[in-house]
Amino acid sequence: MTSPKPIPDGAIPMIARLATRVRAARDALGLPRRALSERSGVSPRYLAQLEAGEGNISIILLERVATALNLRIEDLLSEAPPMDGDVARVARLYQAAPAQVQGRVRALLAPQNPLALRAQRICLVGLRGAGKSTLGRMAADKLKVPFVELNEEIEAEAGMPLSEVMALYGQDGYRALEAEAVARVVSRHDKLILAVAGGIVSDAAVYDTVLERFHTIWVRTSPGEHMARVRAQGDLRPMEGNPAAMDQLKALLHNRTPSYERALAQVDTAAKPVSTSLNELLAIIAKYRFLEGLGP
Structure with a gap:
């Protein structure tokens, strides 16, 4: 044997x-x-x-x-x-999925991956008068997603108009409420378009949160149009009794531009009808697939 x-x-x-x-x-x-x-x-x-x-x-x-x-x-x-x-x-x-699907799965499952953290949230940043609120509402309506104006969220939580919030809490208090509002929006929404105040970049920590948790788009325009649109909204403060207002606006825009440029994409609304700017915004959202939880 x-x-x-x-x-x-x-x-x-x-x-x-x-x-x-x-x-x-x-x-x-x-x-x-x-x-x-x-x-x-x-x-x-x-x-x-x-x-x-x-x-x-x-x-x-x-x-x-x-x-x-x-x-x-x-x-x-x-x-x-x-x-x-x-x-x-x-x-x-x-293993049986196409390579493109496999790539998206890997991106979504990667630890602390920016795409997963941002979900399908879009945030419009930029100075007042660029068109964030107008374009944000119109785009949200077209795309059938919620639209949130962060200052309106702050007013609703505080139970008073923004002017009273500023008078009662001051700039530092407002910034604290702004940070809390951003956190609430993130916790409540995985898909939306958010418009934030131009000064949100003044708080580095809050702005970092916005960049981390949202697909950001800088809505920009020329200084002249910024000023004209604010005045058209009925706010004469930028010009009234202040002949140097335009120089101050230009300086403010210059100082904040590096922060706004950290956004993932830009829409320039200068000298364009709203419909054209809206189409450009929708095209960017589609191109980068922001509402699919993806991005550049």
Whole structure:
């Protein structure tokens, strides 16, 4: 009678791992060894040797055992621990998906990935008078998503107009309320268009949160149009009794431009009808797939 061939030393860890996994899989199914034998067509004696780590097994027989245990043969042989049922099913779906879908899954699952953090939230930033509120409301209506004006959110929470908020709490108090409002919007909405005040860039921490949690778009225009649009809204303060107002506006825009340029995209509304600017905004949202949770 021919003696069994000795198992090479390099194969011993694999044989031990195989034994452990077959036993664990059988126990998880509550399957007696004889029942596994009937399912797989492998003798109980052979299975006992396999689970004891005392012998090798042909690939054909091992595949039968794996199938009987609802596993793939690689689940028994891989150095990595076998995946549970749900994880294995998702893994198979991922492997069968097109490369583009696989890329999107990887992006969404990456730890602290910007795309996952931003979800489908869009934020319009820029100086007052650029067109954030007008374009934001129109775009949200077209895209059937909520629109939120951050200052209106602050007023609703405070229970008073913004002018009274400023008078009561001052600039520092307003900034604290602004930070709280941004946090509320993030917690309540995974999909929306938000318009924020131009001065939000003055608080680096809050603006960093906006950049992290939203797909940001800088809505910009010329200094002259900024001024004209604010006055058209009925606010004469920028010009009244202040001949240097335009110079101050230009300086403010110059100082804030580096912060606004941190946005992911820009829409320039200067010398354009609202319909044209709206189409450009919608085109940017579609191009970068902001409402699909993606981005540049």
